Amino acid sequence: MMAAATDRRPPSRPIRVLVAKPGLDGHDRGAKVVAAALRDAGMEVIYTGLHQTPEMIARAAVQEDVDVVGLSILSGAHMTLFPRVRQLLVDQGRPDVLVTGGGIIPREDMDALREQGVGRLFGPGTPTADLIEYIESWAVEHLEA
Amino acid sequence: MTTWHVGPSDTEADARARLAEQERELERLRAEVAEWRARAAKLPLREEVDFTSVSGRSVEPVYTPLDLPPGGEPAELPGVYPFTRGVHPTMYRGRLWTMRQFAGFGTAEDTNRRYKFLLERGQTGLSVAFDFPTLMGYDSDHPRSEGEVGKCGVAITSARDMEQLFAGIPLDKVSTSMTINGPAAMLFCFYVAAAERQGVSPEKLRGTIQNDILKEYMAQHAWIFPVEPALKIIVDLFQWASEHAPQWNTISISGYHIREAGATAAQELAFTLADGFEYVERGLARGLDIDWFAPRLSFFWDVHNDFFEEIAKLRAARRIWARRLREKYGARDERSWKMRFHCQTAGVTLTAQQPHNNIARVGYQALAAVLGGTQSLHTNAYDETLALPTEESVRIALRTQQLLAYETGVANVADPLGGSYYVEALTDQLEREAEGLFAEIEAQGGVVHALESGWFQRQIASSSARFQAEVEQGRRIVVGVNEFVETSEHEVDILKVSDTAERSQREGVARLRAERDAALVERRLAALADAARADANIIPAMLDCARAYCTLFEIRHVLEQIYGSYREPVFF
Numbered sequence: 261m262m263a264a265a266t267d268r269r270p271p272s273r274p275i276r277v278l279v280a281k282p283g284l285d286g287h288d289r290g291a292k293v294v295a296a297a298l299r300d301a302g303m304e305v306i307y308t309g310l311h312q313t314p315e316m317i318a319r320a321a322v323q324e325d326v327d328v329v330g331l332s333i334l335s336g337a338h339m340t341l342f343p344r345v346r347q348l349l350v351d352q353g354r355p356d357v358l359v360t361g362g363g364i365i366p367r368e369d370m371d372a373l374r375e376q377g378v379g380r381l382f383g384p385g386t387p388t389a390d391l392i393e394y395i396e397s398w399a400v401e402h403l404e405a
Numbered sequence: 406m407t408t409w410h411v412g413p414s415d416t417e418a419d420a421r422a423r424l425a426e427q428e429r430e431l432e433r434l435r436a437e438v439a440e441w442r443a444r445a446a447k448l449p450l451r452e453e454v455d456f457t458s459v460s461g462r463s464v465e466p467v468y469t470p471l472d473l474p475p476g477g478e479p480a481e482l483p484g485v486y487p488f489t490r491g492v493h494p495t496m497y498r499g500r501l502w503t504m505r506q507f508a509g510f511g512t513a514e515d516t517n518r519r520y521k522f523l524l525e526r527g528q529t530g531l532s533v534a535f536d537f538p539t540l541m542g543y544d545s546d547h548p549r550s551e552g553e554v555g556k557c558g559v560a561i562t563s564a565r566d567m568e569q570l571f572a573g574i575p576l577d578k579v580s581t582s583m584t585i586n587g588p589a590a591m592l593f594c595f596y597v598a599a600a601e602r603q604g605v606s607p608e609k610l611r612g613t614i615q616n617d618i619l620k621e622y623m624a625q626h627a628w629i630f631p632v633e634p635a636l637k638i639i640v641d642l643f644q645w646a647s648e649h650a651p652q653w654n655t656i657s658i659s660g661y662h663i664r665e666a667g668a669t670a671a672q673e674l675a676f677t678l679a680d681g682f683e684y685v686e687r688g689l690a691r692g693l694d695i696d697w698f699a700p701r702l703s704f705f706w707d708v709h710n711d712f713f714e715e716i717a718k719l720r721a722a723r724r725i726w727a728r729r730l731r732e733k734y735g736a737r738d739e740r741s742w743k744m745r746f747h748c749q750t751a752g753v754t755l756t757a758q759q760p761h762n763n764i765a766r767v768g769y770q771a772l773a774a775v776l777g778g779t780q781s782l783h784t785n786a787y788d789e790t791l792a793l794p795t796e797e798s799v800r801i802a803l804r805t806q807q808l809l810a811y812e813t814g815v816a817n818v819a820d821p822l823g824g825s826y827y828v829e830a831l832t833d834q835l836e837r838e839a840e841g842l843f844a845e846i847e848a849q850g851g852v853v854h855a856l857e858s859g860w861f862q863r864q865i866a867s868s869s870a871r872f873q874a875e876v877e878q879g880r881r882i883v884v885g886v887n888e889f890v891e892t893s894e895h896e897v898d899i900l901k902v903s904d905t906a907e908r909s910q911r912e913g914v915a916r917l918r919a920e921r922d923a924a925l926v927e928r929r930l931a932a933l934a935d936a937a938r939a940d941a942n943i944i945p946a947m948l949d950c951a952r953a954y955c956t957l958f959e960i961r962h963v964l965e966q967i968y969g970s971y972r973e974p975v976f977f
Binding site for chain 1 (some may be wrong): 793873975
């Protein structure tokens, strides 16, 4: 496993990320900080703005042909919204898109969501370097070099 | 022995002599301070720290009378214009601040139980946290509400839910604060209708509705209508309440959310006051007498980590408001000059790491709020970065206030930091910075233009990015996050809001729709549309809708057809 991983190289093109705010809450400080940090790390970042439905997010992800969807959820609706976005992407033929994100999400909910095919989720106080590293190493594993 | 002065020339000579003496005194002090600085410059300093405030302001190693305004202002007293030292002469000797914990989750019945829990433990006012569907004007059974009903607050879809929320709590005896903005007028009407059901008429109601839409566009983002109709509805409420509910605070002009979104102390101060001036001007433009509505305008501040900066911010806020209201807007009633406010400790400072440390953070912030002369206070619970608070954590938060009020002695003296060189200098400095920002806002074309162009949002985002960079580079220490980190965190028990709330809310709304007088609902909604189209004050028609159990979204929908919806400028 480790040997296989080291064989892989980072993709030759920038990683494309959709940063999205699903649901009704207006807490976009984290989403904007993350979007700016990913952009500064060399990724191509699209930010949806607030109050998006899962359908709107999945549609944007497909249209923009992104590699990663990052959802920021501080409203407590994570158990509904993460699986919904993931399922819509699967339904639209894009099960390869990484669905990750963060917010106020209890540890056990994070674990439960991982089991449903959602990527790693990050809580408050996470340095942006951690998310960048996570997405970059995911890209090494999953995207064409 | 008393000296008697007989001629004017003697007095002038005396005054000149006094001035000369003062000047010599200042000279001595300047020399002393210069010498002290030279000595201090040679002493070792801690290298790892920037000596700046949380807002990035550089701070001197010591403050002296040289930092006070030249000539010196006459000593001010609390309860006296411009109220830098507090709005009441005796401050907390007369009456303690209201201990008001923001609470709401699940159904109206769940939250009603939490209110009774808090009232039984000595809380003195209620404060309603609504769920996101309610904040955005959606009914619990609307498709967009799925997964969010009762999660971050209580779900209120109609006046019936409001009746249940306050069941057994006499609304002529408590004061209630409601944090709601986009649909503020609707929830206010639900409250009035629920009170009427208890036999309580609106003139007996005491409390506050947040109703501050400008900061929604800037920071919190729970909007519905475009700016102009939203402001029109707010002025409608000013007008209606000044006549029918004179004890009700019709707005709580809020810096809290602006600060939480990343603004500095000076930006919070200036942007919020600028919003306040905008509301005043809208009221005046309607032809309302300033002294008729200004006494019911209240404010809401964030109390962040930087202890003295926060105290100075609150002192500066009162002074600026009083001066503007009297000098620019011509208010004659003293009550119009007095800025009364609520404070909440800064949620954004709480850490998910080592969450019990938050109890101490909240304690220091609460102390700053009290030393800054707040009228009411919410102390955050230590587990709020993890979930909604448990009964245990809110009890500790409330007890934190009671410790301040009854054990520390800080409530005995009004504005105990008045006269501190540092606090006075910082108060002046914040006032000057706010004045500078008012000029920038003017240059942007005023508040409405500056928020429609995204200017405020960019200012806030850039402060937020600066702070984040400081933390990530380790230049600003956050205990337990980038320093003093524990390798293994022990988990704390958190509150779980079950999905049964959503189900029972949906069932309740379905029952309501079946039981109410459908024809009456239609008539009332049509009358509301007529009032909106005629550009009349829409509150009476909206109140009639509430009385007929029209739902939140029904009212929103009718008005949206006429007013349209707000579209945010998207950027990062």
